[in-house]
Amino acid sequence: EVQxxxxxxxxxxxxxxxxxxxxxxxxxxxxxxxxxxxxxxxxGLEWVASISYDGGSTYYRDSVxxxxxxxxxNAKSSLYLQMDSLRSEDTATYYCTTGLLLWGQGVMVxxxx
Amino acid sequence: DIVLTQAPLSVSVTPGESASISCRSSKSLLSxxxxxSLYWYLQRPGKSPQLLIYQMSNLASGVPDRFSSSGSETxxxxxxxxxxxxxxxxxxxxxxLEYPLTxxxxxxxxxx
Numbered sequence: 001e002v003q004x005x006x007x008x009x010x011x012x013x014x015x016x017x018x019x020x021x022x023x024x025x026x027x028x029x030x031x032x033x034x035x036x037x038x039x040x041x042x043x044g045l046e047w048v049a050s051i052s053y054d055g056g057s058t059y060y061r062d063s064v065x066x067x068x069x070x071x072x073x074n075a076k077s078s079l080y081l082q083m084d085s086l087r088s089e090d091t092a093t094y095y096c097t098t099g100l101l102l103w104g105q106g107v108m109v110x111x112x113x
Numbered sequence: 114d115i116v117l118t119q120a121p122l123s124v125s126v127t128p129g130e131s132a133s134i135s136c137r138s139s140k141s142l143l144s145x146x147x148x149x150s151l152y153w154y155l156q157r158p159g160k161s162p163q164l165l166i167y168q169m170s171n172l173a174s175g176v177p178d179r180f181s182s183s184g185s186e187t188x189x190x191x192x193x194x195x196x197x198x199x200x201x202x203x204x205x206x207x208x209x210l211e212y213p214l215t216x217x218x219x220x221x222x223x224x225x
Contacts, residue, residue: 035214037162045154045162045205047214059212095161100152100209101173103161 002026004096004104011110012086022079022096022104029077030054033099036070036081038092039106048094049081063089086111115140117206119217126196127225134191134220136206141186142169150210153182153191156219157202165204166191198224 008020020036035050049070050059058070069082079096091111096104116139126132142150149169154162164173166182169189179194193200201224207216 037214044219045207045216047216050212050214061213100207100214101164101167103163106161 002102004098004102006094006096006104006107009094009107009109011112013113014087014111016086017082017084018086018109019083020081020094020096020107020109024077024079024096024098027098027102029072030074032101034070034072034079035097035099036079037095037097037100037103038090038109039095040089040092043092046092050099051079083109088112114213115142115208115210115215117208117215117217119204119206119220121220122218123221123223125223125225126193128197129195132193132196132200132222134193134204134206134222136184136189136191136217138187138189138208140210142208142210143186144210149184149186150208151182151184151189152207152209153180154205154207155200155202156205157199160202162205193222196222196224200224 003025005023012018036048038048051070055072067085071080088111093106093108095106118137120135151169153166156162170182182191203219203221205216205219
């Protein structure tokens with residue numbers, strides 16, 4: 001079965017760090033650009049970051065540049081999002097997606113003191 | 114940034130009738146490869162988004178053919194024929210033409 005499964009979310013204080021993971025299965029992971037998309041409570045979809053097939057190119061929305069780092073391990077079929085200097089406005093459900101085609105179930109990140 | 118404007122914000126439909134949702138782009142979504150980079154998603158309550166349509170008019174695998182999409186380079190319409198109760202949720206358009214990727218603000222479909 002084709003699947004994406006996120007993990008690593010939780011409650012974190014402002015200014016702290018958190019690392020999200022996404023495990024892919026059922027398809028050739030290295031064939032796809034990957035992305036993280038988030039959704040704040042009761043809000044719409046917001047693209048966060050993307051990474052190329054081999055990880056050589058990365059792209060970020062302005063509000064997370066310098067704070068978030070997207071990476072991948074094709075040998076492990078896994079995608080990551082290292083989130084540093086977290087802010088309250090980063091509170092959202094984070095979705096792992098294969099170039100906006102297949103989506104995971106999402107993982108909640110709450111930034112609050 | 115490309116702005117995608119959806120209308121209406123919400124729509125209420127009687128089962129068996131049709132519904133249409135509009136998505137207007139601030140820039141042409143036609144790529145240099147001749148592909149129109151417009152995607153439609155349905156997010157059912159409490160669930161993650163599900164791809165319905167890719168590259169403007171192609172039905173994603175497993176999606177009923179009650180769903181269809183058409184458009185030009187900047188104006189797009191998702192049509193749902195014979196609406197069923199399982200179609201309830203929020204519909205989003207999105208693009209992959211360039212970074213940042215952006216989405217419309219969503220259209221909520223309810224059943225009368």
